[in-house]
Amino acid sequence: KDQCMIENNPMNNIKHVIGVMSGKGGVGKSSVSVLIAKNLKSKGFNVGILDADISGPSIPRLLGVKEKIKGTKDIIFPAETKDGIKVVSLNLLIEDEMQPVIWRGPILSGTVKQFWTNVLWEELDYLIIDMPPGTTDVAITVMQSVPMNGLVMVSVPQDMVSMIVGKSINMARKMNINVLGVVENMSYLSCPECGKKVNLFNGNNTKQFLEDMKLTLLGEIPMVQAISHLEEDGYIKNKEIIDQILNPI
Amino acid sequence: KDQCMIENNPMNNIKHVIGVMSGKGGVGKSSVSVLIAKNLKSKGFNVGILDADISGPSIPRLLGVKEKIKGTKDIIFPAETKDGIKVVSLNLLIEDEMQPVIWRGPILSGTVKQFWTNVLWEELDYLIIDMPPGTTDVAITVMQSVPMNGLVMVSVPQDMVSMIVGKSINMARKMNINVLGVVENMSYLSCPECGKKVNLFNGNNTKQFLEDMKLTLLGEIPMVQAISHLEEDGYIKNKEIIDQILNPI
Ligand SMILES: Nc1ncnc2c1ncn2[C@@H]1O[C@H](COP(=O)(O)OP(=O)(O)O)[C@@H](O)[C@H]1O
Ligand SMILES: Nc1ncnc2c1ncn2[C@@H]1O[C@H](COP(=O)(O)OP(=O)(O)O)[C@@H](O)[C@H]1O
Ligand SMILES: [Zn+2]
Numbered sequence A, B: 001k002d003q004c005m006i007e008n009n010p011m012n013n014i015k016h017v018i019g020v021m022s023g024k025g026g027v028g029k030s031s032v033s034v035l036i037a038k039n040l041k042s043k044g045f046n047v048g049i050l051d052a053d054i055s056g057p058s059i060p061r062l063l064g065v066k067e068k069i070k071g072t073k074d075i076i077f078p079a080e081t082k083d084g085i086k087v088v089s090l091n092l093l094i095e096d097e098m099q100p101v102i103w104r105g106p107i108l109s110g111t112v113k114q115f116w117t118n119v120l121w122e123e124l125d126y127l128i129i130d131m132p133p134g135t136t137d138v139a140i141t142v143m144q145s146v147p148m149n150g151l152v153m154v155s156v157p158q159d160m161v162s163m164i165v166g167k168s169i170n171m172a173r174k175m176n177i178n179v180l181g182v183v184e185n186m187s188y189l190s191c192p193e194c195g196k197k198v199n200l201f202n203g204n205n206t207k208q209f210l211e212d213m214k215l216t217l218l219g220e221i222p223m224v225q226a227i228s229h230l231e232e233d234g235y236i237k238n239k240e241i242i243d244q245i246l247n248p249i
Helices: A029-042 A059-063 A105-117 A137-145 A159-174 A206-212 A225-232 A236-246 B029-042 B059-063 B105-117 B137-145 B159-174 B206-213 B225-232 B236-246
Strands: A013-021 A047-051 A086-088 A123-130 A150-155 A179-185 A217-221 B013-021 B047-051 B086-088 B123-130 B150-155 B179-185 B217-221
Touching: A013 A029, A029 A047, A029 A059, A029 A123, A029 A150, A029 A179, A029 A236, A047 A059, A047 A105, A059 A086, A059 B159, A105 A137, A105 B105, A137 A159, A150 A159, A159 A179, A159 A206, A159 B059, A179 A206, A217 A236, B013 B029, B029 B047, B029 B059, B029 B123, B029 B150, B029 B179, B029 B236, B047 B059, B047 B105, B059 B086, B105 B137, B137 B159, B150 B159, B159 B179, B159 B206, B179 B206, B217 B236
Parallel strands: A013 A123, A013 A150, A047 A086, A047 A123, A150 A179, A179 A217, B013 B123, B013 B150, B047 B086, B047 B123, B150 B179, B179 B217
Antiparallel strands: none
């Protein structure tokens, strides 16, 4: 990597860093981050999640983590889920999760850097970074400062969304970050009444999009209601799909 | 408003400015912005849309606008849809829409300010501002610099999403911007096979959320495939719903 990578805290030993990104909001980056982390944890790996979406942090809710994070000026102690996944998110550092974080770029970037250098992650096999939407301050800072092994891109089958995900892929390539592939999320919904597979979005160009971007499809995740209860093991249903997604990782 | 409102270009006469915001990405801010603009236009008003999501601009695709915008150093001429809606979006100013805009906060904010002061909007009854996700640079700049009459908040029926939308509502209130109400989008899907109403998200706390935030529900928009073809009049189906949403505006 290049010269401005920030050294991690000498007390930490993080073996792999995987970012989950899309550029577009609401496609399932946080949900996929948590599915990946839970799957890796169930295989016996030490896992952490860094919620880099400072102004819209959703990781704590998806994991059912409520306890606030403690820290000194120099050290932040991560929270931990029941099954032992370490978590750092801005919502765990503020009193009331409904309070907005009205910060401009430099403070956002500074905070994300601290999540990398000041958090006592200790021994981790995998650190998953849930990226915010957009290709601005936080994305630039993470790509410049954190030695990522690769990025998983998340998209939904819709042309407008693919166009915006394409921007993030092109950004990653400009910044020399390896794109591991694309996860297509919310591909379809099976009607709970009659079982018909309903396509929520109108896109059918995913094959073409992957060819144009020279990327592979890591996997497809259907629309599953249980996904918003991941802390209650809503993820078990997707286990095979996530195993497949994690193959190249 | 307060002292730092930027004067608009003397050549423009914009009567009302309505922002569409959520804090959370992918809930349908751009789609709702376009539905509102098309509805107002069909009633004979002069309407413009300012796409303030600089790194993830989706308005041009939703409206089917492809022609690039021209401009000099001081004046930007907006594009126009077949039915006469004026549009300014970063994707109409760059050659290739898949190219990422890798900018930090100050440049993003500067660009959005120019969309307000340097664009020749001329006579408009309504300017709709499609806000980016988050409560950071662009949201701060727009709320500080543009005299908005009110903000429409867009949410989907899910607790995690309501929490993030709540942050935006609290931000608007801190910045003295009037919140007109909440549009609940993608409330349900009617199975095309058997007609059953399927709830996509697990939330059923919308009533409680509106009470807590002391806001009214402006309307509910179901999941409609045609919404992603708004330029082909996919919006006609939602006309009554949008009429209802626009009542307080
Ligand atoms: N496969 C899925 N099935 C059902 N709901 C999903 C799925 N993936 C995401 N969601 C829901 O969609 C919304 C957006 O997901 P989220 O992970 O917050 O996206 P992002 O991090 O990209 O903003 C959430 O309400 C989440 O519960
Ligand atoms: N009511 C709806 N029915 C079907 N699809 C919708 C609806 N509202 C939004 N969408 C789709 O959801 C995705 C996100 O919508 P978008 O307007 O881009 O949200 P945002 O501006 O909040 O990111 C798009 O693919 C859009 O076509
Ligand atoms: Zn059915």
